[in-house]
Amino acid sequence: MTETEPLVRVEGLVKHFPITRGILIRRQVGAVQAVDDVTFSIARGETLGLVGESGCGKTTVGRTVLGLYPATAGAIVIDGHHVRTAKGAELMAIRRKAQMIFQDPYASLNPRWTVGAIVGEPLRVHKLCRDEKERLDRVKELMQLVGLSPRLINRFPHEFSGGQRQRIGIARALASQPLFVICDEPISALDVSIQAQVVNLLEDLQERFGLTYLFIAHDLSMVRHLCTRVAVMYLGVLVEMAQRDEVYESPLHPYTQSLLSAVPVPDPQVARSRKRVLLEGEVPSPINPPGGCRFHLRCPQAEARCATDRPAWRDVGGGHWVACHRV
Amino acid sequence: MERPLLLDVADLQTRFHTPEGTVYAVNGISYRLHEGETLAMVGESGCGKSVSMMSILGLIPIPPGEIVSGTARYRDRDLLRMSEEELEQVRGKEIAMIFQDPMTSLNPVLTVGKQITEMLQKHMGMKPAEAADRAVQLLEWVGIPDARRRLADYPHQFSGGMRQRVMIAMQLACTPSILIADEPTTALDVTIQAQIMDLVIRLREEVGMAMIWITHNLGVVAGLAERVMVMYAGFIVEEANVDDLFQDPRHPYTIALLAALPRVDRRRDRRLKSIPGAPPSLLVKPRGCPFAPRCEFVIARCQSEMPPLELIAPRHKIACWVDVLRGGSR
Ligand SMILES: Nc1ncnc2c1ncn2[C@@H]1O[C@H](COP(=O)(O)OP(=O)(O)OP(=O)(O)O)[C@@H](O)[C@H]1O
Ligand SMILES: Nc1ncnc2c1ncn2[C@@H]1O[C@H](COP(=O)(O)OP(=O)(O)O)[C@@H](O)[C@H]1O
Ligand SMILES: [Mg+2]
Ligand SMILES: [Mg+2]
Secondary structure, eight states, rough: OTTTTSEEEEEEEHHHHHHEEESSOEEEEEEEEEEEEEEEEOTTTTTTEEEEETTTSSSHHHHHTTSSSSSSSEEEEEEEETTTTTOOOHHHHHHHHHEEEETTTTTTTTSSSSSSHHHHHHHHHTOOOOOSHHHHHHHHHHHHHHHHOOOGGGGGGGGGHHOOOOOOOOHHTTTTTOOOOEEEEETTTTTTHHHHHHHHHHHHHHHTOEEEEEEEESSSSHHHHHHSEEEEEEEEEEEEEHHHHHHHSOOOOOHHHHHHHHHSSSSSHHHHHOOOOOOOOOOOOSSSSOOSSSTTEEEEETTTGGGTTTOOOEEESSOEEETTTTO | OOOOOEEEEEEEEEEEEEETTEEEEEEEEEEETTTTTTEEEEOTTTTHHHHHHHHHHTTTTTEEEEEEEEEEEEEEEEEOOEEEEEEEEHIIIIEEESSSGGTTOOOOSSOOHHHHHHHHHHHOOOOOOHHHHHHHHHHHHHHHHHHHHHTTSSSGGGGGHHHHHHHHHHHHHOOOSSSEEEEETEEEETTHHHHHHHHHHHHHHHOOOOOEEEESSHHHHHHHEEEEEEEETTEEEEEEHHHHHSSSSSSSHHHHHHOOOOOOOOOOOSSSOOSSSOOOOTTOOOOTTGGGGOOTTTOOOHOOOOOOOOEEEETEEEOBBBBBEEEEEO
């Protein structure tokens, strides 16, 4: 494995959730096609943003990449390990190297555990400390690292504010000294005045430890600020991926164009002059997604072949990927 | 050229007496709304936005709630001193409300058609057939495809964005003079949010109503509002025309909030400026300025005395002892 090899490589990833009927004899009557043939990679030390509307499959991509959901098809490689076939010690190595931070800092922390127990858990699971004393010191160090006073070590999650709870989740994720962290909407539940604190913390930690991030988010403004590259998802597929400013300044896919134009800008003069590309209707169901291009029903530029042929996911130059017949 | 005054709220204070102690939710706010005007109320979660609106509409549960003081003049009457029957008339017909969760105003066990026609019969005195035709028109007006067939559907058969449209149709059916919108797009995706905002902007012009739009999203404020109130810990800390607020914010909290926001339409040029700490607990009786512990301009006086909301320029008010342009006391 060379240094230029991406840290994370995902190829042709498919994740379908079966829909079953019947009580005694469960038969599969269909599938939620949550992720359908997704290919991307993430270089060491970079932050890839993954954006798209609610239900388009972002969380499912994240959880499947980490092996938390079994993939239906495709290949996932993290730091040279094949996630889908790893067992035993190799699986533990992946679990240690790749971590996740969740959207809801409340639901993802065990309410009956103290902060010390929560942050110290990965240290215990991965046997990273020789004794209890070393573990305690390490937990305090981690708390300090994310801006929590180590004096609060015996408190419970409900005694913290939303922003502080998110810091606890970050400390827990960092405990096993991971290389790769998936941040699933880590700031969506936080107030504006707190969001910047958490984003700046994520940046500091990345710089300090050379972390690689997959940053899943709704907030396209924050993604532009934080990410080096951005991937746009629609109904289970990637439609566009490129360097951050390339996506925001020269989006090629009609979906990316309308998505970006819908983001409100905190500047009344810009708001008055900006042109919106309003989309008709809503995202179709992933149970019976439209054939051909999944976006064709709402696409202002759709033509006949878009309804029948699935556009290829390809690099149109300089690492700008897009799946659209018209590009 | 100021338009006629429609709503004049003065010194509104609302508290909740809970087992944990008294929640000082709204601490003496005053503002005015003129005919046809769109006023935005912006602030972080829990700062008292919803409570301040529910207070003037008689929607606060008492107890635990208590309206400690205030008046809310609507035309010639004080909303805070109306009987429940009078208020119900005002709420259905003259002041409409839409909420973040449309299910709070839709009945899950009645079809959408039934709910709209019942309301038209009750408030507009329509006959059933007339009401049914009007209901179809209303749903078409807010952009629901296949409206006549969808009258037979229940609320859960609509998506979140569609439900929000149904609620808007119902609330605007009686051509109210004020629409109060409490974060109606917060739970929606940006593309659906853009659709709803466009719809509301179009309807606002057609109906000619005034609007109070509650949100925590400054981008939404910039796209909709004429005037803006910034709320923090139960106080209005700044009030200005939308252009002045964004170009020339004068309260340290507003300034900090704008600096903490990344922009979708610009390249990154710096780290975000974060605001240290967190908003105060409303369980503590406010003493001094609630933003003082997080404020980079703080002076001694801020700790002990809450500054009043005062004019500092034409149509621009702040509640702050400091002159942020010159530094030091105003
Ligand atoms: N465990 C599951 N079983 C069945 N269907 C699922 C499961 N998890 C997700 N789905 C479905 O897969 C699709 C993608 O969901 P996912 O949670 O990945 O979306 P998302 O992009 O993260 O959305 P959001 O922005 O709302 O978090 C949705 O249709 C969802 O209902
Ligand atoms: N029924 C209630 N009982 C007790 N406290 C309440 C009640 N309703 C609201 N509050 C409190 O009042 C404060 C302001 O709430 P709210 O107006 O809903 O905030 P927001 O600005 O998010 O709309 C919060 O501290 C909230 O917990
Ligand atoms: Mg998700
Ligand atoms: Mg509210």
